[in-house]
Amino acid sequence: MGFRKSFSILAISTALALTLSACTSDNKAPSASSASPSSPASSAPSASASDSGDANSERLEKIGLDSNVKFKETRKITVEIYDRGNDGGSKPEDNFYTQYIKDGMLRDHNVEVTFVPVPRWTEGEALNNLLAGNQAPDVSITYSYPTIQTYANMGGILDLAPLVEENKDILPDMWEYLTEANIYWDRDPSTGTLWALESRLNTLNRINTFVREDWLKKLNIEAPTTLQEFESMLVAFKDNASTLLGSDADKMIPFSTSFDVGWRADHLTTSYVPDNMTDRDVFVYGFDDRHLLFPNYKEGIRTLNKWYNQGLVWKDFPLYPAGDKTEDNLMKAGYVGAFIHNWDYPYRDGDEGIHANLQRLVGPDAAYIAIEPFANDAGVYKKFLSGPVDRKIFFPATNKEPVASLLYINWISKLENRVFLQFGEEGVTHEKLPDGSLKTIAATGEKIMNSPANIDYTITSNGIDLGNPDLTVKSMANAYAGVDARFIEVANQITTHDGRVGKNANVGEIKAEEGQGQALKDKRDAFLDKAVVASVDQFDSVYDSGMKDYLTTGGQAIIDERAAAWEKYFGTETMLK
Incomplete structure (x- = not known):
């Protein structure tokens, strides 16, 4: 498949599971019924233990609980x-x-x-x-x-x-x-x-880029490992629509996305972000979880705009709101060649899911497989991952x-x-x-x-999480009914490969963010959609106008306050320990 550093699902997931398991072994809360260490069963409780027990019973009684909580x-x-x-x-x-x-x-x-x-x-x-x-x-x-x-x-x-x-x-x-x-x-x-x-x-699994594996085979194309190879693949899908779809050639969608361009193009857009971005800048500009404010992000959207104007992107993507199933149905019917989405998206939902429907409607070889085509300026397939919070x-x-x-x-x-x-x-x-x-x-x-x-x-x-790292990893691989395990293994390996895990730069409240979450999200989604569908010569105007509105109606104030908060708590440091 041309993947670099191809690790097995067991190696990666076991390490992750062990790490998370280790986290839970520290700072355990005391049991409500824990016994005194090394005390014989027949020993009378000490005065302090007795007093503590009485105090605990009184507290439980006060809040209306019995000894069994x-x-x-x-x-x-x-x-x-x-x-x-x-x-x-x-x-x-x-x-x-x-x-x-x-x-x-x-x-x-x-x-x-x-x-x-x-x-x-x-x-x-x-x-x-x-x-x-x-x-x-x-x-x-x-x-x-x-x-x-x-x-x-x-x-x-x-x-x-x-x-x-x-x-x-x-x-x-x-x-x-x-x-x-x-x-x-x-x-x-x-x-x-x-x-x-x-x-x-x-697990820190986030998103993946998927392509029709059977289409790659049919056109004798290797899984792309670069942006240019990915773009050439999309062009090949379009140019060979009759070969791939027969009488449904007019329904060909080389690449699909949704109104939430920020999420659905993330691996493409973040590949334009410089590899040496500091923790300070990730914090200051990272309040938008679609990475909108990261340096050079605009160029990723410009690429999507170019593809749209070349007829490589689903033309109706902005029309359907969150939760609408139109795009999923197009995938199930076999019309979509590639997309970016949640790391295991096509394999979900069993018989009702994309994978099962695709194989049922198109054939047993029809399937999406995760690929890794978007490297950054350092040749790294960087993924900006969450911290261990949800x-x-x-x-x-x-x-x-x-x-x-x-x-x-x-x-x-x-x-x-x-x-x-x-x-x-x-x-x-x-x-x-x-x-x-x-x-x-x-x-x-x-x-x-x-x-x-x-x-x-x-x-x-x-x-x-089964409480046992080994069983958890094995069960994870078993968790997709009707899906060949190799698809899950590949998706699991790629989604965190070269990942940058989020850190907790807790500086307290950022007052400028108050009341802005939904408003800025709506502005972001709207202007990114407009920028993607704009004519190529109007792209800069549309994008820059939308970004200016985003910043002047709250975004810049958040940036400024975050920068000041970082300086207050971390001074001139640019990286968190």
Whole structure:
């Protein structure tokens, strides 16, 4: 395939899993029932131990819990759940898995749970509306920390710092799984306030570039390893549309993207970013998670604009909003030659997914495979990866049951609960193989999962984790029903190859970001779409005008404040240790 540094899935994933596993072994929260070390069973407790036990019992009694950490009187909480609008999916707030959670929380803690669905693809707007109307779920989640900060400044978010400390003894699973690193990731270094907990990203896999492997073979083209080879491949797809699609040649789409150009062209655009970019500049200019403000980003969009004007890009990509399935259906039908998307995107969703439909409609050899064609100025296939954090979990000020809500987070972090939610019932949604690993069985009916490995329910965890690194890696390779493991191996290897992992440059609140998250996102998406579809001679004008608007309506103020904050905490240093 022409890949450089071709490592196996087991080598890379095992190392990653071991690293993450090692993180959880430190700073474990003490068990509520831990015994004194080296004390004989018949020994009487010391006065200090007895006093501590009495104090703990009194504290539990005060907040209404018995010695088993179960409320004496039933408490009620609401929990946010994403609604992905899946065709053939179940109701996200009422299904087999929500019932498992409800039954477990009622049994273990006497807490009634009600799920509140929020549209996944417009979650920022929806959550803003809920918070503004004092109707946000008690346990809320978002990918947008500025949204949380905005409402925290208005008194609309609970400070979790005292809550997680005061209740540490009854939250052992949360502390062990998230560790202090994720729990305190967002703690303000000046005020000590903590508005959100960061869930754990078990793998740093992000996105990949995919091409039709069968088309490469049919045209006798090697998998491209350079930008020029990739472009030549797209031209070949267009020029040979009749060979590849027959009577459907007019439906040929050499390269597809979506309205979210920033996400969907990321490997292309970041290949233009200089390899020697400093940690300081990554922090100052990296608040837009599409890397819009990174140096030389514009040239990546210029390339996409050139391809669009050459008829190599899906002409209708800006017309379809988030969650629309039109593009997926074009891929399933076999009309799309290449695209950039989530690292395993074509292999998801079992029988309903792109891979299964492509093979069913086109033929058994039809498949997308991940490739690595976009090297930067140093010849490195740089990927800007996240730190080991994912969604942000927070409690709105309207939450009247913070302890019950923390117990929910602890319950959802417990290993056996996470594993059940990620794999479901043995013999129904997974099978256990002789080596102890688990293999997913495509689910139907009430036990279908609306999100990969039920990540919408395992809110403290994104990515398969069986508590055993070896079994986790093997199960990861087994997790795609009906997909040849080699496709997963290649995708897994490439997505983090030459990756640059995000660091936590925590400087506290950036006030200029308040209220800007959704507004700047909308501006970015709109002007990038316009820049891609502009005529070549109008590209600079359209792009520069859009960027100017982005900067003057909030972007530049954020840059300036971030630069000042970096200097305050890190001085003239340009790299984090």
